Each structure stands twice: as C-alpha cells, then as structure tokens.
Amino acid sequence: MSQLQYFLALLAGGVSLIGLVFGLISGPLEQALLLKAFLALGTLSLVRFLVPLGFWADAALAFLGTVSVLTGIGIFSPAPAFFWLALVASWLFAWLFVERFSRVLAPGWRDSGGLGLIIPIVFGVAILVVWEAITRGANVPQVILPPPSMIGARIASSIPTLWADFQQTFLKAVLIGYLLGCGLGFVVAILIDRSPFLKSGLLPLGNLVSALPIVGVAPIMVMWFGFDWPSKAAVVVIMTFFPMLVNTVAGLNAASVIERDLMRTYAASYWQTLMKLRLPAAGPFIFNALKINSTLALIGAIVAEFFGTPIVGMGFRISTEVGRMNVDMVWAEIAVAAVAGSVFYGVITLVERRVTFWHPSVRGA
Amino acid sequence: MTAVVSARHLGLTFRTNDGDVVALSDVDLEIGKGEFVSFIGPSGCGKTTFLRTIADLEQPTSGTLTVNGQTPETARRDRSYGYVFQAPALYPWRTIEKNVALPLEIMGYSAPQQAERIGRTLDLVNLSGFEKKFPWQLSGGMQQRASIARALAFDADLLLMDEPFGALDEIVRDHLNSELLKLWAATGKTICFVTHSIPEAVYLSTKIVVMSPRPGRVTDVIESDLPRERPLDIRETPEFLAIAARVREGLRAGHSYDEGAV
C-alpha cells in the first residue's frame, strides 16, 4: 500500500473507533444499531495492519456505511456526533477503495470491461449521499439546498409540468434552432468555400463572434419573434451558426496536400473532390461543432426564456420558481436539463463514432 | 520508340517571400515507352518538382513539356498516368478495396468493371484477402502496395512514383523493389521513379537521371545495360557496382561547388 493509502486506512479506522466510542456512551444501545455495527466493523478494519485486507472489504465497508447513514438520518434530531463520524468514515472507506481499485486497473485503460465505470459511479453516489446526509442531518433550510430525495420526489410528482417545459424548450426551441443553425452554418461554409476572399473575410469574424456573449441577443429576438418558442429558436440559430461555420471551413481544409494532389491527378471535379475527400475529412471537425453546439443550444434556449415566455418552458420555470423560493422545482428542472444535455451530447457522440470511426481519436478509444 | 515524356529547355521558378527559387533549369529529357527511369539527386535538386510537372501538379515557367505528345494538362484530363506519392495517402474512411475503387468511381467505371479491376490489381500487388481491411489496420509496406494498386487500377500506361518506399525500412523496401520490377515486366508500363537511394535507382532502372540542386538541373543521364531480369543479388555484381559508381560520381560533381551551403 502507498503512503496515502496507509494514511487513509489509519484515518478511516481511527474515525470509526472514535465514532464507536461516542455512539456507545450516548443514548441507549439499541438505538441506531446499524450505525454502531458499521462503526464497530470499521474499527475492526484496523486489523489490516496485521492481516492484509482486500480492497473489496473497503468497498463493502463503504457500502455498509452508506446504508447505515442513510437509514440513520431520520432517527435523531439533531444528528449526534457519531452520525457525522460514520459519514466521514464511509467517505474515507469509499476513497480508500477508489484509491486502491484505480491502482489495480491498468493505467490509461479507460474502460476495463465496465470496471472503469465503477469509480466515477462511486464518486457520484458518494456526492449524493453526502448531500443527502448533510442537508437532512444538519437540517439545512431547503430554500438553500434541498436534499436529493426531495428533488427526486418533486420530479416524480411534477412529470406533466416537467414534460410540458421539456417539450416547449427542448423539442421546439432547442432542436429546431439547432438543426437550422447547424444546417445554415454548414451550407454557408460550403458556399464560401470556393471564394478565398469571402473565407478570409468571414473566418476572423466568425472566430471573434464565438468569443462574444451572443446570449445577449435574446431580448432582441424576443422583441422580433414574440414570446413563444420561435424567438428562442432564433437565439439558438445565432449561437450555433458560427461554431458550425468556422469548424466546417477548417474541416474542409483538413485534407492533406497529398490527398488533394491525388484527386487532381485523377482530374476529379470540384464536387467529386468535395464529396469523396474533403467532406469525409471534415467529419471530425463538423462533429466537434455539433457537440459544442448541443450545449450552446440548450444554454441559449434556457437563457432566452429569462427574457419572457408564455408560461411554460424550462428557463421560465427556473426563473419563476426561484422567485417563489420553490428551490426543489428549480433543481428538478436543472436535473431534467442536465439529463437532456447529456443524452443529446451522448447521442451525437455515438453517431460520431459510427461516422468517423476511422479517425485516430475514435480508433484509440 | 515514341517519347512518352519529352522535355525541352524546361524551367520552373518558384516565387517565394525570400526571393525566387529556381527549381528546374534547362532540363532536356526524353523518356521512351516501356522505360524505367529513376531520378536521383540530393534534396532540392528538382526531381520531385519534375515529376509533379509531368503530372500537371506544377506549371513550368519556361520551355516545353509533352506527355504522350500532349500538354501535361490534357494528359491529366485524359487520365494517362497513375501517381504514387511519398506517403500512401489512403483515405482512412475507406476500406482497401474502396480506396482502389476511388479513381474508378471518379472516372465513372461501372460496378462490375470496378470489381474486376480491384480484384486484378490487388492480386498484382499481393494484397488479395485484405479487401475489407481499413488502411490503418495494415503495415506501412502493405499500405504503400495498396496505393500502387490504386495507381494501377485504371490502366494508365505511365506510372509516376515519388519516393514511394522512402519511409519504409530496408528489408520491406528490397522486397517491394523486386515486386515492382515484376510488376513492370508483367504490365510493360513506363515508370518514372524518384529516389535518393543509389542502389535502388540502379537496381530498378533502365535509365538513371542524375540531378543537382541550385539551380535544379540534369547533370547526367546514365543508360543501364543490366539485364531486365534482376535478382536481388545482382547488386553485388561488378556491372552493377560500376553503374552505381558512375551515379555517385555524377552526384558528387553536381554537388561539389556549393558544399557548405544549407
């Protein structure tokens, strides 16, 4: 074991021991038995300095700790010291497990048959557990931060509202704007491709625009196209147009000189060269823009709704529910937006892998 | 013998920010049908530029150049040559057979014609069985063989090869050289071959054009009298070594006066 692992193991065991002592002296023994059992086992883990323990033992301890902490939240109010020590101990065991497990996995091996996924999942679950335990155990006002369980319940109970908002913002504004913006950027890139003059005029501007706070056009679009989704789609079109333009133009120039000379020796026409060489070679660039734009589109649509909407839409819901201090609903919308954004991105990545399978960045993964 | 390539007082000057660079100066050369001509010289001597001029990838600034009696541009539009570059330049998104099919698609061959030619040329370069592989799944030598197959696919009589084996190791190179000779014998094509390896030039060629830089020009043209049938160990015979010595002499003569220049 490395220095860090020794230290973590010692700390985890020590915290368990202190927690156990606190737990035994405070209150009746049969109260929160699971927590105490976990702390006892955690203390026992100190035998690892005599008998080696596998890292799965740490995983089991972390799991037991998580379960005992989650079930223990409701028992006391306010939560006693040993509850928090148990939380810290389970966090430390999880950390120790991750630390030891990642040494076992071959370095640089990204996905060891799904095993590589365990670590980020452990991390994500740990965050949720700590969030839940702290917000409920310490009675954090839910206006500041509601516990995940409450957000989950809110999602489950407001599916019709969330679905209507999703439909309004994502299915209408985002998707339509995204398709139009990306399509336009692509077509304009193809059109100006034959004119070096236009290219050298538009490209620096395109690069400049990508650094500008374009979401600022939202109020103008709302004024021009009204409160409903077309104004949001218009913002999305403007936001996604330039990344697509710049990337496609760069991609069309990505084919190497030799590859182009080859087409010339075949006396290939402009369109033959475009279709058979330059567009396929531009694929990785175009997908790069599609991925950047997937995030930009969602941001654009949501922010544009801050400037006025009919009474539906994710951005509308977020800004009004914040005003009413219904923070759990805000988090529910954000969760939906996060899932929508990740799935959107994920789908594009999957398509990218199918289409640009030949590119080293995809081949290597 | 009719001249496939004929250059008269050919000159080419590149204009760059640092002034003019004379890449070719007063080049006179005749290449007959069925010949195997190597161009050899240090970098900057214009051997690649000359090949590219034949291929209409560069435009001469003086003199005349004909390919099959036509201008290089007409010859290119007639698809009268196949070009093999320094790198395989296979398209990574196409399988080997699709790469060989590329010129055939562009030139409008029908699907059955394409299939027949792909099979024939891949067989010629010993790549049968690798049709469905992608270029990045093959070794460098196999990739370069595939690119030769691609240049052969549309049956041009002239094959222009620009240091095709330069990036490969010695053993693979020897192997490909003897394969190339066999291919040449089997097809009777005219081949122009750029190299900077003396043994390679002597081993392959019926004619060796020695060039020298600043300005790029032809300093010697050596007709090789080696037999057309050449096993690899011909490279140890006195005849071979004599020609090699003459090539080396020519290279040294062209290079001596500006030794030390970068």
Add this chain to the structure above:
Amino acid sequence: MQRLGQSFMTRFLPILTVVVAIVLVWYAAAIGMNAAWQNDVYRRGDVANVPFTQFVLDTWSQDKPVLPAPHQVAIEVWNATAMVAPNKPRSLLFHAWVTFSATGLGFVMGSLLGIGLAVLIVHNEAMNRSLMPWIVASQTIPILALAPLIVVIGFNIFTGTIGIPTDPARLLSKAIISAYLSFFPVAVGMVKGLRSPEAIQLDLMHTYNATPSQVFWKLRWPASVPYLFASLKVGVAASLVGAIVGELPTGAVAGLGARLLAGSYYSQTTQIWSALVVASMLAALLVAAVGVVEKLVNRAMGARPA
C-alpha cells in the same frame, strides 16, 4: 513596405469588405423592419406622398425602432460612454465596470480552481478516474440554468447568514457563476496540457531520477502553457457570459445584463443594442488581454513566434 501592402490586401481587405457588407445589409434591413411602424406614423399623422429619401431617413431615426440603424447604436454608445461621467448609472462604462469586476473575480477564481484540479487529476489516478468523467459530463450540462439559483440563493446566504454587505455579496454571487463557467474549460485544457509531454520526454526525466515536483516544474508546466492560454481565452469569454446572465435575475440594477433586461422591459431597442455592443467590445478586450499576456509569456519563455 510591399509586404505590408500585400498583407493588407490579403488579410484586412476581405474583413473590411465583409464588415461593410454587413453594415449595408443592416441599413437595408432597418428600412424594411421599421417600415411598418413608419407607415403607421404617417397614416396617423395624415402624411401622404412622403418622398422615398425622407421615408428612408425616417426609418433610420425612430425612437424605438424594431432594428436601430448602426449610426443610432453608435451615437447611443458614444452618448452613454463619452458624454456621461463614468460613475453615473446612465453611463455604460459604469455598467461595463460592474460586469467586468464580476467577470474578472470569477475568472481568477475559476482558473485557479481549474488549474489546481488539473494538477490533482494528473498526479492522482483515483482523482483522475473519479473526477474526469464528471468534469467531461458536466460540460454537456447547461450550467447557466443554475445562474438564477446561485444569484438569488447565494445572495441571500452571503447577506443573511454570513453578513456581507449587499454590493460585495451581489458581486460575489455573480463571480461564482463566472468562476463556475470558466473552471471547466480551464480544468479540461490543463489536464490535456499537463499530459502533453511525450513518453520519451518523461522517460528522460525518469533517467535523471527527477522528483515529481521537478518533473512538474521543468516539464509538465512549461509544456502546458499553450493549452493554458487556449483554455483561458475560452474561459474568460465564458466568464463574461456568466456575469451577464448572472445580472438577469431579479434585483440586479447595475451591469450590462441588467441593461439588457431593462431595455427589453421598456422596449428600448437602441439601449439593448448599445449594451450588446459594449459587451462585445468588453469580450474582445478580455480575450485580447489574455492574448497579450500569452505573447509576453511566450517571449519570456523564448518560444518561437508563431
């Protein structure tokens, strides 16, 4: 001198042409988009047979045009910057400063956080495996949606629980959004940069028996500089967006975002456009400033000029 002329012809002439074309299209669009309102005005005022030139000029000088003409925006920007004392709320410089201070503070916080996290990720495999997937995934999430939440809740916490005066509290809650937005590109870019040394260079350090901190300062850190600046440019632009969006939710009265919102409430199109123009200039300045620092650092490091 000749080369200067040439680079003007090849580099600036096309840009200039495109800019001029955009301005012309803008003017033409202003005629078209403001025509309906102008005709309405004529009808109500019983004005008939207006000559075309007069009509065009009228569409270019409305009070609340659908699309203000470029010169109207330019005049508004000029009036709101040069003609007003910069400490007055009428001044766009004042609002730009408010936005800039949140941007700057957030940018510095976010960049430091991003760099720190990248260093941890590069040096600890467990960190790498637990954090990296989440950092990459979080880039796909519309973080900006959190802005109202952070601004309102953060503001309440800072003023209520911690007891910070309102102005710094407002600044801080905006800066948190900015930091949040700039932190991701910097972290991802720096992980890439710190990993950019090739195996052969790391092997060389290994043969010297160099300590991890020596490897870091003599190899990884210098190698990551190009990546650092590339991601800082993205980060500073994102910071500005974060600050502006942070000014949208209730309460903010100062800042370019607040100007945008006020303009949209009162249909003051010219005000919206001028705020947008100033925001764009601020963005360009910030990115250019990062670029200047990059050039200086490159020169100090003896990098080959690009």
